[in-house]
Amino acid sequence: MTPVLALSLRSIGNRRLSVALTVIAVALSVALLLGVERLRNDAREGFAQTISGTDLVVGARGGAVQLLLYSVFHIGNASNNVSWQSMQRLAALPQVQWLVPISLGDSHRGMRVVGTTADFFTHYRHGAGRALGFAQGRAFAAAPDGLFEAVVGAEVAARFGYRIGQRIVLSHGSLGGEGGPRFADHADKPFTIVGVLGRTGTPVDRSVLVGLEGIEAIHVDWHGGAPIPGLSIAPEHVRKFDLSPKSVTAALIGLDSRVAVFRVQRQINTMGPEPLSAILPGATLQELWSLVGVAERALLAVSALVVAVGLAGLVAVVVASLGERRRELAILRALGASPLQIFALLALESVLLSLAGIAGGLGLLYGAIALAAPWLSASYGLDLAAGWPSAGEWRLLGAVLGASLAASLVPAWRAYRYSLADGLTIRI
Template identity: 80%
Template sequence: MSPVFTLSLHSIANRRLSVLLTVIAVALSVALLLGVERLRNDAKAGFAQTLSGTDLVVGARSGPVQLLLYAVFHLGSATNNMSWASIEHLAALPQVQWLVPISLGDSHRGHRVVGSTADFFAHYRHGDRRPLRFAQGRPFEDKPAEAAGIFEVVLGAEVAARFGYALGQRIVLSHGSLGGEGGPRFADHADKPFTVVGILARSGTPVDRALLVSLEGIEAIHVDWHGGAPIPGLRIAPEHVRKFDLQPKSVTAALVGLKSRTAVFRVQRQINTYPDEALTAILPGATLQALWSLVGIAEKALLAVSALVVAVGLAGMVAVVVASLGERRRELAILRALGARPRQVFALLAVESLLLALAGIALGLVLLYGAGAAFAPWLSSAHGLQLSLGWPGVGEWRLLGAVLAVSLLASLVPALRAYRYSLADGMTIRV
């Protein structure tokens, strides 16, 4: 072990309290920087995997991002609906393996109601092609024989947890999607309540915040409505809705799975040029990436703030070392008197600062993995965010390398000051 390194260790041990506080400050800043980077990457991966296994999302003619927002994330409103005839035409295409229609427009206490078929539970995939799982209950019935079976609802995990709903409970849907909890609503379908038959497990997707009902259920609550408003003086009881034609005339969008992914561009072109109706078909993966690029400025700003925190931590480390030089002038002068060269004094201070930075980085990694292990189950259950606890990735190693490089540069400040102290300055008694 070199004398400079040995002297650095002894000097650090002699100032252990101030050194410990400095290392903790650097460690917290490094843990924050790496934590933000890991959350950013994991959130991006989860965002990109909101919908997997679906080859195309189809809706009325609109922009790709807008179609993705309302069809997958249930944000905003559709420019128009697509006719049921178009749904039947798409389902009959030889390249199409399955099709799941989606109908939006109603809500419950600020949460979207999604009308679909039981195929939604069979074909909706997220993450690494993971299916939706039921925490309790079962899916709603598709084309039930009894009228009561039409009014069944499956709740997303967040809806059930937020309002404390349980199986068998009856809830009322609201027309329109403008009203949050306690906010304004156009009208309630109080005469046709739905019964909770299933509660989904958390998936980390917009499904957690939705209520799923059958397309027939959507039609049934509107049989005594016309033009988006209830018909005055007309009220059809729930037990009589089976007498009416409950096949929808139009839906909001459709999720499409193909028999071969090689046909995706050909089918997309067929849909986009469909002569009977103006439709748009998008590739969800490519559109998700485009959407992330739009909202990615926030993650970059957060990463920049974390980098500034690291800079502040390193500046504090430099300040502590520089402040200690006033007390160590005599020590450094004695080293010079014993034969230490200026470059060795320079190396002594540089090594000390670098050791503090390395200790801070190591402790920061320990804090990161400790916090990750502690909060990963909560993030998964409460927010559906799957936090990775593996070995640092390439991007994280680059950040650590950058922190180490900046630490090395920062260590030059006290080292240069020590280098410039002369033997006479150190041995002079100041009064």
């Protein structure tokens, strides 16, 4: 151990209380900075994996972001539906391994109703390829047995206290939240809850899923988007009608090989007679994140300011201690220490405090991840990684250490300029 390092450690030990408070302040700011960075990266990855394992999303001709918003996030409405004949043509393409149709337009107490098939529960993936799981019950059965069966997302079940066997009423249209304006209720054809999905942190949590035939069944006595006056067909008689879907909103498509995804995309975009748009969900999610990612960059800037405040406190503590250490520094000069060694002593102390704060910040970060990760995963579907710091985090730590070294130059320069006579002079 070098003499300067030994002196630095002894000096730090003599000022344990103030040093401990400074290290805690730096550790908290570093933990906040790294926590925001890790949360930012993991949130971006989770956002990009809202839907995974789906190669293409197909809907009516329109913008890619708009198609993604209404088909995956259930935000907004489609400009047009896609005919069932087009869905059949898409399913018949040789490269298509599976196709899951989606029909939107109805709601339940402000939550979106998604008409689909039982294949949705088989092929829908989120996160790192995770399948949908059931907290209770099962998927709805195929028509006619499961015509009026429904599966609710975790948030729907938690908010309204739904359980297996309860009956719910769907509403036409999707205006407003709970208690908001609705065009009309399908009260004459209630659905029975047969399954509750586990929490995924995706829009599926806020959805009510029913079969495509169920969507057709509640509209058999409707025409032009409104109920036919004086006509009401009972649920037991609906099964006699042809409930094959006429059109759907969009479709999720999985291919045999992802190598052919661009070729199939071009084929669908140029397919006649109905104009369609096929998008790559991953690429469009990244495009969407670039539009909404301003907040996470602002949050990172705020955490960087917190680190700057912590380092300013470090400098303030070291500078304030100089007045008490004038005699100590003068004695070191009298014993032969050069001004450069005094400079190195003060700079080294600041760096050691910063290193201790960085180590403490990492400890706080990993402790917080260990405590909060299960809750975040269960409540929001956000998986926080507790692995070794990434390259970006190492750069942030290097920036913190560099900033602390730069900040230490202020007290070190002041100590460098103290003369031997100034230190030994008795001030009254």
